[in-house]
Amino acid sequence: NAGVTQTPKFQVLKTGQSMTLQCAQDMNHNSMYWYRQDPGMGLRLIYYSASEGTTDKGEVPDGYNVSRLKKQNFLLGLESAAPSQTSVYFCASSYSKLAVAYEQYFGPGTRLTVT
Amino acid sequence: DQQVKQNSPSLSVQEGRISILNCDYTNSMFDYFLWYKKYPAEGPTFLISISSIKDKNEDGRFTVFLNKSAKHLSLHIVPSQPGDSAVYFCAASTQGGSEKLVFGKGTKLTVNP
Numbered sequence: 323n324a325g326v327t328q329t330p331k332f333q334v335l336k337t338g339q340s341m342t343l344q345c346a347q348d349m350n351h352n353s354m355y356w357y358r359q360d361p362g363m364g365l366r367l368i369y370y371s372a373s374e375g376t377t378d379k380g381e382v383p384d385g386y387n388v389s390r391l392k393k394q395n396f397l398l399g400l401e402s403a404a405p406s407q408t409s410v411y412f413c414a415s416s417y418s419k420l421a422v423a424y425e426q427y428f429g430p431g432t433r434l435t436v437t
Numbered sequence: 438d439q440q441v442k443q444n445s446p447s448l449s450v451q452e453g454r455i456s457i458l459n460c461d462y463t464n465s466m467f468d469y470f471l472w473y474k475k476y477p478a479e480g481p482t483f484l485i486s487i488s489s490i491k492d493k494n495e496d497g498r499f500t501v502f503l504n505k506s507a508k509h510l511s512l513h514i515v516p517s518q519p520g521d522s523a524v525y526f527c528a529a530s531t532q533g534g535s536e537k538l539v540f541g542k543g544t545k546l547t548v549n550p
Contacts, residue, residue, distance in 0.1 A: 326480070362446075362542060363542055364441070364443075364526055364528075364540030364541050364542045364543055365481070365526065365528075365538075365540040366540070367537060367539075370537065372536065380537065381539075412480050412481070416536070425471060425483040425486060426483065426538065427483070428473075428480030428482065429480050430478070430479055430480050431479075431480055
């Protein structure tokens with residue numbers, strides 16, 4: 323099992339450019355998440371998805387959009403990148419049963435720089 | 438407003454001794470707590486969790502203690518090993534599981550040989 327994979331590993335964007343960060347999991351997990359981690363900060367939830375086709379906002383959703391068309395994939399989009407979105411982005415997934423989600427498994431991260 | 442606080446940015450201990458990492462929270466609705474460990478350039482990995490109906494959970498060298506009245510939890514690592522050197526994040530949830538986790542800022546643990 324590859325677990326949770328993220329592409330790309332590194333990306334540099336110019337202000338105003340758009341891009342999509344990709345996340346895939348092969349553990350058949352129901353729930354998937356996108357976080358960002360900034361220096362000296364913990365992880366902050368951007369969006370999450372409790373199941374295929376559903377998404378919900380987290381703590382810092384502004385400037386992002388997400389898509390969960392397939393159970394195994396969760397995409398994070400930046401429509402118009404801003405320097406404030408320079409961060410390390412982590413995707414995670416977890417097994418859920420009876421509305422309870424168990425521990426999250428994280429991908430290796432995508433380091434994004436917006437100039 | 439930080440709901441999960443790890444007030445010690447760093448901690449240094451000798452190999453073989455006990456490491457104690459602390460975490461405080463402000464939201465009394467939190468009912469599930471987790472600890473994650475993170476090495477540089479890797480994603481966090483789950484370490485141990487505890488439900489609010491318990492006050493202790495143990496897994497090998499790792500034990501988490503929960504004091505609900507003080508809104509405080511701690512992670513004990515005994516004995517500490519150099520491979521334990523990493524950043525440790527405390528996280529909490531209000532939904533009985535790990536959805537919508539709120540993370541602390543992390544504590545960097547260094548275990549010296």
